[in-house]
Amino acid sequence: MESVSYQRFPKIKIREMKDDYLKFELRETDASMANALRRVMIAEVPTIAIDLVEIEVNSSVLNDEFIAHRLGLIPLTSERAMGMRFSRDCDACDGDGQCEYCSVEFHLRAKCITDQTLDVTSKDLYSSDHAVIPVDFSDPSDANDPFDNTETQRGIIIVKLRRGQELRLRAIARKGIGKDHAKWSPAATVTFMYEPEIHINEDLMETLTLEEKLSWIESSPTKVFDIDKVTQQVVVVDPEAYTYDDEVIKKAEAMGKRGLIDIRAKEDSFIFTVESTGAVKASQLVLNAIEILKQKLDAVRLSDDTVEADDQFGELGVHMRGG
């Protein structure tokens, strides 16, 4: 049997990049690869989140567990997370979260002494580590915006206090992954789509009147097609807006023009959208995910079982050994 190499070299093209948003194309690979990347981003890229809360005083309306749960869900900047240890395998401490390798301590002290309700927000959390702080959502670009909403400036609300109520607590943040609890997931949204390939049968299209063309364009719930003002031809303006809803195909069939349009999903081309919670930058999130994916593959490649069973893997073994 002739050995055929199925090895491919995936390519990435970044389309749009912001701190918490990334859109890129992933080409020349298949769905398993794309999905693995997506899954790792959601569930296995580590971040830091509050995991242990010691409440000293809580006279607020929300009970202790409630507040602890809310604290846990506050995203913390986690650039350090990749280098940190999981507290369960930290050998510098016995897991009570006191050591710098695996945990970060936070303090919160708030008391309302005025008649106005006091919003306790993530800004009131004082961190022992300046690199790990609650994510700041205020956009520096419009800091001097007169219509700026002060609510967003104040961070994430934890609880509101009335006159005389007090909240005092110590919280320990630890490294973790989204698989354990969603609070450790750095991804707000990670999704991909197959890139659609749209072919308009121009000959058939020309048999349509302008009105028919317009109504056909209208039948798509998203704006995929438009009409060229000059030539009055139907053009694809945004293929990615297509949601594989088949509406245009059905419409074409209803108009008696079967085969007017041919839309196929490219099997090897994906458009990723990654939105980060702010714990890590979206770009870093992707890099971390790739890193973790590599580590996982390494773990398989280098494990004793794999070496022993090397023969069974055949060509795959060659791949894994870096062939």
Place this chain on the structure above:
Amino acid sequence: MVVVQADSLSEENVVDHLIDKQKHAAPPVKSAVDKFQLLPEFLKGRGLVKQHLDSFNYFINIGIKKIVRANDRIVSTVDPSLYLRFTDVKIGKPSMVVDAISEQITPHMCRLSDTTYAAPILVNIEYISGSHGRKEKMIKNDVVIGRMPIMLRSCCCVLYGKNEAELARLGECPLDPGGYFVVKGTEKVILIQEQLSKNRIIIDNDKKGNINASVTSSTEATKSKTVILMEKEKMYLCLNQFAKKIPIMVVMKAMGMESDQEVVQMVGRDPRYSALLLPSIEECASHGVYTQQQALEYLEAMVKRSTYSSSSTEKQENRALAILRDVFIANVPVRKNNFRPKCIYVAVMLRRMMEALLNKDAMDDKDYVGNKRLELSGQLISLLFEDLFKTMITEVQKTADTLLVKQNRSSRFDFSQYIVRDSITNGLERALSTGNWDVKRFRMNRKGVTQVLVRLSYMASLGHMTRISPQFEKSRKVSGPRALQPSQWGMLCPCDTPEGEACGLVKNLALMTHVTTDEEESPLISLCKCLGVEDLELLSGEELHTPNSFLVIFNGLILGKHRRPQQFANAMRKLRRAGKIGEFVSVFVNEKQRAVYIASDGGRVCRPLVIADKGVSRIKEHHMRELMDGARTFDDFLHEGLIEYLDVNEENNALIALYEWEATPETTHIEIEPFTILGVVAGLIPYPHHNQSPRNTYQCAMGKQAMGNIAYNQLGRMDSLLYLLVYPQRPLLTTRTIELVGYDKLGAGQNATVAVMSYSGYDIEDAIVMNKASLDRGFGRCIVLKKYTCTNQKYENGASDRILRPRKNEERERVLDDDGLAAPGEIIRHGDIYINKESPIETRGPLKSAAALADVKYRPCAQIFKGTEGESCVVDRVALCSDKNNNLCIKYKIRHTRRPEVGDKFSSRHGQKGVCGTIIQQEDFPFSERGICPDLIMNPHGFPSRMTVGKMIELLGGKAGVSCGRFHYGSAFGEPSGHADRVEAISETLVKHGFSYNGKDFIYSGITGCPLQAYIFMGPIYYQKLKHMVLDKMHARGSGPRVMLTRQPTDGRARNGGLRVGEMEKDCLVAYGTSMLLYERLMVSSDQFEAQVCRACGLLGYYNQKLKAAMCTTCKNGDKVSTMKLPYACKLLIQELQSMNIVPRLKLAEA
């Protein structure tokens, strides 16, 4: 000329008509006045439980005064010149006497301190006080005769008329509707009781198919039931006081109608009626009864001789007449022995019976809502109070008499001293807290009248307050009363009824229903006379049923007749609309019975409707504008005759159009809003009119079990069990009812993104698959608060329980503070001590000082927390108060936060319940290319057979709602009036935001990353978490506790009981032939016992431990004793039989 003109006119009319029709066909939304705003206005003025409040207020303001006025004298039988008279009665402010100081109380104080929210009953009295022949008149004001439990938000309540801030200061939730009582700290509702109308003739078939006419009479003095029965073409009277049934003609003769002709005339001169009457007349003659005297003698012989009252024979002579006067149709008064009204009444009954005989349609329907009355809290309490008040009076009289009999009294006699207050207080309190209405005086013995107000969710409490409990016992297998009655339209909710045995019997009020209270009768009677009702006294029997006149019947009493019934009715209605007579007086012209019924009695259900003149609504655009501007209230609409209340009977005289544009010239009324035919609980279902009807009924039952917020003061309350949702939301797809009742402020559910697809196989049989990340983020998370109470008892010898400070290093006493009580905020686990209490060993005997008692005289009596093993709870609150015996009472609230787990029950608002089948990681969940990932997955098989189209529309509407940022509506039948968004409009919104019009999305599998083969119907649906959770139900046991008597394992989860191998399970094992398994299950694992059996006598022996040998007690030796194994229960049976002098002997043989 004239003809032509007429023709042209008619042609014009035709054209007009055509145009009209076109107008009707066109979408008419804009042309009609939007009357919806009336509804919030109506509910604002009324609240959700006005029926209870009105009824109670009526009792407090009028009813109680009537009772006291009717029994206002206590006269000494010894010295009739000594008397006490109640001149006035009123209810004070709710207060409590603590250490001889009267203190104002609030309902919340009572809830927390387990006391009764009650106000003193104050009377003004006037009495003769005297000693040694000198008598003087004394007057005392505001004497307390007892304490009346006060309904919350009634006119006596401290919450009456308070605004939101004031209510909050009193610790009360502004959304709480009131209408219940606080008795000994628990909230009690007096359920609305459904009953057959009192004082009305009801023609019905009895079991044998005989026609009978029955009247349940109820006056202040007596209550009786009169039945006239037709058997073998002859008519008889059945009355409890007579031993046998009496020929009706005898009764007529006894009442002075000696001439048969007169009777025939009174019944009506129709030859058919005379023919039907003939057999009865003949029978009367066959008994030889011709005169009144003979008739009375005949009756006298029939009177049931009561065993004890045979004192004076002279009195007995007149007993028949007395019965006829006082008991027979007691609601018709006999003045100066004038029996004529009663004769006429009987004649009308006979006439109606004969009519029913000739024409089956004339039969009355017992299930017809118009023939029913609802008895509310005010009426029930007034019955109770009347009884207690009368009892008190007789008691006072008795004590006064015994005192006055003594000749040489030293002190002066003071009547007012003998008024006891405890009997009324305790009587009222006992009845309210047990729910047993035992009023001997009125031969009333009802159980379960009050119930503890359900506080599982806000909806549950509201639903509880509108519930109507049935008159029949539930076990009866009849379909009639359970069926939905057409007359329930708009009055009683067609959806909200329980499933199972009480199905259709327990009902709920609709949103706008009002229940009337009694209204003064005499002004209405004189008004009727003024409007041309011809008095009965002036009419001969012949004239009674003349073809051109109608009888006028007022509250079941025949007033007379009227020659122009329609004009009369119109005049009455005009007066009502003008506000000259009460708005709840109903005028009903019954063409079939040729009678005008006027009703002003309490307990009728009615609802407001817009009045229309010739099909044109009286409410115009400017009225509604004034309402919006606040220049007009609902009452103004009522007073100006734009709106009126119609009861079920009067609805029969009305032609009610659903919408203004549907009105025809004949229309007399227009509905305010069609969705008001549903009740409060059914009102929270979106698009209920698209669902299969039983689904809505199921939801009504489930909406009451949903967790959420129960009130704004929920954390300040001390409920014994409280379920709260951590993040409750208001539904994305709301209804108008939701906003009206405040469900949007106290929601009980969350908007979950639902994908309708199959996933993982753990979603069969209605199970749902949940997203773990959603649960991590707080979906379905709930707080369970449980109350534990403990009293620090004081004993008769002066000793009392004591609470000790904890010992250090004792693991179980970890959560205790220095005062020996668990501190709030401490984490408490199964087996922890939360009160370190000790009780004295000696509790009787001579008085001892509590401090002097030595430590050895106490035994530990610590309170140990019994939670679920492995779960940790938190002490939420500790409250200390004193109970009614002045003991220290410690209440704990222990909190447990739970996240959903496999087996927890969830439900949408469409009767689609399901348990969580599995919980799956977010990355394995399907996702759309926008990144939307569902919170839960529901199996599509839930749809075809359930036909809950409403749920699908809810999904669509919710999806459109989140896309465009506007709450969508789905009120029942709301599409034409704009209170429900149409699917077309929703689809348009969806398309505008880039979704498919049908709500389906293109989805990728989270496991493979490949697109799914089908488009998936996905969007937000409001999901409720129901109170049934696995944690409270799961149970397993290996070995454990046993019942002392039988030595078998205990039963039930609470006692860590065993799982029973029942009859059917046993049969299975028998069928399989697994004899050893059976032996093991039923014997070894249950109550195996080693018994000593004597082979000689066959009786049980015993094992003598000293001799190390088995003995037989009967034979006195151990020669032939064998040891055998048998169930302990069997041994017990043998011994029990022996104790009954039955000797079971065991005959043993070698196996």
